[in-house]
Amino acid sequence: MPLFRKILIANRGEIAVRVIRACRELGIRTVAVYSEIDRGSMHVRLADEAICIGPARVADSYLNIPSILSAAEVTDSDAIHPGYGFLSENPQFAEACSKSRIAFIGPTADNIRLGGNKARAKQVMKKHGIPVVPGSDGILNDKKATMAIARKIGFPIIVKASAGGGGRGMRVVYDEMQLDQALTAAETEAMASFGNGDLYIEKYIPNIRHIEVQIAVDREGNVLQLGERDCSVQRRHQKLLEESPSPIITEKLRDKFGKYAVKAAEALRYRNLGTIEFIFDKEENIYFMEINTRVQVEHPVTEMVTGIDIIKEQIRLATGLPLSIKQRNMHLRGHSIECRINAEDPFTFVPSPGKISFYYQPGGPGIRVDSSIYCGYTVPPHYDSLIAKLIAYGSNRKEAIDRMRRALGEYRIEGIKTTIPFHKTVLSNPDFISGNFDTGYLERVNVKGP
Ligand code: ADP
Ligand code: ADP
Ligand code: MG
Numbered sequence: 001m002p003l004f005r006k007i008l009i010a011n012r013g014e015i016a017v018r019v020i021r022a023c024r025e026l027g028i029r030t031v032a033v034y035s036e037i038d039r040g041s042m043h044v045r046l047a048d049e050a051i052c053i054g055p056a057r058v059a060d061s062y063l064n065i066p067s068i069l070s071a072a073e074v075t076d077s078d079a080i081h082p083g084y085g086f087l088s089e090n091p092q093f094a095e096a097c098s099k100s101r102i103a104f105i106g107p108t109a110d111n112i113r114l115g116g117n118k119a120r121a122k123q124v125m126k127k128h129g130i131p132v133v134p135g136s137d138g139i140l141n142d143k144k145a146t147m148a149i150a151r152k153i154g155f156p157i158i159v160k161a162s163a164g165g166g167g168r169g170m171r172v173v174y175d176e177m178q179l180d181q182a183l184t185a186a187e188t189e190a191m192a193s194f195g196n197g198d199l200y201i202e203k204y205i206p207n208i209r210h211i212e213v214q215i216a217v218d219r220e221g222n223v224l225q226l227g228e229r230d231c232s233v234q235r236r237h238q239k240l241l242e243e244s245p246s247p248i249i250t251e252k253l254r255d256k257f258g259k260y261a262v263k264a265a266e267a268l269r270y271r272n273l274g275t276i277e278f279i280f281d282k283e284e285n286i287y288f289m290e291i292n293t294r295v296q297v298e299h300p301v302t303e304m305v306t307g308i309d310i311i312k313e314q315i316r317l318a319t320g321l322p323l324s325i326k327q328r329n330m331h332l333r334g335h336s337i338e339c340r341i342n343a344e345d346p347f348t349f350v351p352s353p354g355k356i357s358f359y360y361q362p363g364g365p366g367i368r369v370d371s372s373i374y375c376g377y378t379v380p381p382h383y384d385s386l387i388a389k390l391i392a393y394g395s396n397r398k399e400a401i402d403r404m405r406r407a408l409g410e411y412r413i414e415g416i417k418t419t420i421p422f423h424k425t426v427l428s429n430p431d432f433i434s435g436n437f438d439t440g441y442l443e444r445v446n447v448k449g450p
Helices: 013-026 042-046 065-074 091-099 109-115 118-127 143-153 176-194 251-267 299-306 310-318 397-410 420-427 430-434 441-445
Strands: 006-009 029-035 049-054 079-081 157-161 170-173 199-203 209-217 223-235 238-244 272-280 286-292 335-342 358-360 367-371 386-394 412-414
Touching: 006 013, 006 065, 013 029, 013 042, 013 310, 013 367, 013 386, 029 042, 029 065, 049 065, 065 091, 079 310, 091 109, 109 118, 109 272, 109 286, 118 199, 118 251, 118 286, 143 176, 143 199, 157 176, 170 176, 176 199, 209 251, 209 286, 209 310, 223 251, 223 299, 223 441, 238 299, 238 420, 251 272, 251 286, 272 310, 299 310, 299 335, 299 367, 299 386, 335 397, 335 420, 386 397, 397 420, 420 430, 430 441
Parallel strands: 006 029, 006 079, 029 049
Antiparallel strands: 157 170, 157 199, 209 223, 209 272, 223 238, 238 335, 272 286, 335 386, 358 412, 367 386
């Protein structure tokens, strides 16, 4: 089966650059799309062709379906890669692509629809014998019934947006008095962020590990699981640093996570690339949390320890090719850590857009940088503040940490604030070094400036 001839990348920033790199290695031509403010972006310079799709505002450009489809038609692209964020989890977009006879590089529209209905996805998992956190069975209807469910599962509980993502639309509630207010706040935030105010609740389990499993599925439904990532270093339910493998997962547990992930993929009749997210608590209980129906920000750590180029695999799978590797031939080797470098104040996390006046990127053994920035580039205020991902690989966790610390020390980004100092602090914290952390870790260590 021939691969695609030309892929349009409906995204920007580092992930657009990442997809262009995969395409170039596969001999596929690329089309970048950009908003007016992104004219000087690296993805525009690196792609074979580039086409402006509208003004800076995302609704007018990167979320503008007619504009993106026209760009694909004008350039005679035969597939679209959506990256992450933007239209990547929009089932209407996936369907619109098919209607225009353009391949959508991702799961089926039905897969995306279910992944975007987190309350329903939990119900499906439960039905198939995969443990879920105790909570409401589906979305909430009225406040009185909600109170009854909350009392039954016991406080603290977490109110979550069924259509949610990126850690938004979530509220932890410690007692009955706060419930009403939390429901209203979460609904307002969910409406504003996702255009859908549906909520569900579940037991809030403090100090958990966020463990997720990368999966890849071919058209025949064969599932490959690529091991776990530990994404427990979080601030406000958002990931800041990820690693693979998890420092606390034993071979036996890894096997258990893997089996649940494969079972989940089969239960959902899942296709293409995806991630199954789990909660792992102090008693070693595993609970399904959600499925992300797209490539994830932290996919490089899995690439480093499996040797599999996940984006190339995703493109091949979308053309209908079988998985390039069998489960029994897949082995994890060494250790990898990723630091998300954001254009933000490293300790208040307030965005810091602006012009980069000096830039020097680390290199050397075991270091990889996925980014889209350069000296003289202006980080616009309109989009996500992720500007680079610094990825370290080592033959074991200690070497990965040593290399990451060395690379953080070499990295120079001047003119704007970045989260590099934050990562330096984490990478030298004794609890992080010993693997003793969870989702409550950052609040406890109260990470401060160097
Ligand atoms: P999103 O769709 O925004 O990624 P998730 O459902 O994946 O939302 O949750 C994001 C984060 O919130 C998790 O990684 C975890 O740290 C925290 N979280 C979610 N549900 C619970 C829970 N029931 N108990 C404790 N922490 C939770
Ligand atoms: P990952 O699960 O890949 O670690 P994040 O949760 O950090 O990813 O989200 C990846 C990107 O996608 C971020 O830019 C985030 O703002 C965006 N994002 C995630 N979920 C949604 C959503 N439902 N709607 C809009 N943007 C989203
Ligand atoms: Mg999540």
